[in-house]
Amino acid sequence: MLSEVKTGSLTLSGFSLAGLCTSVYVKELDLLLDVGSFLPELLRGRRLFLSHGHPDHCGALVSWLGGRRLLGMPCVDLHCPPDLAPHLLALLQAAERAQGFDFDYRLLVLHPGVDADLGKDLVVSPLPLQHKLQTFGYLFTRRVQKLKQQWHGLSGDEIQRRKSAGEDLFREEHRPLLAYLPDTLPEGLDALPDAVFAASTLMVECTFLDDRKPMEAVKKGAHIHLDDLIPRLEARFRGDDVVLFHISRLYRPEEVQQILARRLPAALAAQVQVL
Numbered sequence: 001m002l003s004e005v006k007t008g009s010l011t012l013s014g015f016s017l018a019g020l021c022t023s024v025y026v027k028e029l030d031l032l033l034d035v036g037s038f039l040p041e042l043l044r045g046r047r048l049f050l051s052h053g054h055p056d057h058c059g060a061l062v063s064w065l066g067g068r069r070l071l072g073m074p075c076v077d078l079h080c081p082p083d084l085a086p087h088l089l090a091l092l093q094a095a096e097r098a099q100g101f102d103f104d105y106r107l108l109v110l111h112p113g114v115d116a117d118l119g120k121d122l123v124v125s126p127l128p129l130q131h132k133l134q135t136f137g138y139l140f141t142r143r144v145q146k147l148k149q150q151w152h153g154l155s156g157d158e159i160q161r162r163k164s165a166g167e168d169l170f171r172e173e174h175r176p177l178l179a180y181l182p183d184t185l186p187e188g189l190d191a192l193p194d195a196v197f198a199a200s201t202l203m204v205e206c207t208f209l210d211d212r213k214p215m216e217a218v219k220k221g222a223h224i225h226l227d228d229l230i231p232r233l234e235a236r237f238r239g240d241d242v243v244l245f246h247i248s249r250l251y252r253p254e255e256v257q258q259i260l261a262r263r264l265p266a267a268l269a270a271q272v273q274v275l
């Protein structure tokens with residue numbers, strides 16, 4: 001069943017359970033983050049961003065593309081890390097041979113440190129994390145052209161005239177909208193730039209919440225424990241909303257809320273939601 005979380009300007013619909021499935025549709029950006037299991041409600045999005053090759057994040061790709069084809073949906077852009085790309089291609093080509101028809105997609109490989117323009121002033125920055133396979137998080141930033149302070153008194157006609165004459169009237173403002181941080185060791189968060197923690201909505205995996213999972217086992221799986229996350233959010237988060245996801249099935253949903261209410265500092269608790 002889908003969960004829906006509303007943050008400042010975004011609506012996140014999806015499902016996430018560690019080891020089983022993570023897949024989240026962001027309505028306002030019309031994109032899907034990972035496709036870990038097939039849900040007809042998630043046959044959506046102009047773009048899909050895959051974080052890494054574990055099956056709970058990309059295992060439903062073939063059935064997802066098949067469902068889109070059945071419904072006559074348009075070509076989709078699949079964005080992924082370099083290490084994953086050849087395996088995805090091999091998988092999709094094998095599926096196409098097996099079924100006797102082709103899928104409609106473009107595979108776009110992203111590289112660390114290289115932003116990609118998604119159109120409509122939206123830019124994605126791949127964020128290398130520290131997991132068992134090459135894993136990317138993603139930061140989505142809106143780039144807005146703002147009139148420089150000294151020209152605020154100009155009329156619309158005058159702005160247009162000067163713009164046509166080639167005058168530089170604008171500055172570019174970057175508004176980080178959404179950071180998606182799936183599977184990683186907590187040290188993977190430390191290496192990320194401040195812009196990630198300034199995102200209006202920060203989605204971050206938080207697989208374990210209390211001491212029923214020994215820390216040694218948490219590290220072995222290369223995941224985040226709430227004890228690792230709280231100090232990092234307190235020190236760096238400057239945005240509006242934090243959305244925790246990828247929570248272990250060790251915890252029942254009602255238990256998750258109880259544990260968070262007990263363990264999160266009050267200021268942080270007011271900002272945290274769970275998908």
Ligand SMILES: [Zn+2]
Nearest residue numbers: 052054131183
């Ligand atoms: Zn993983």
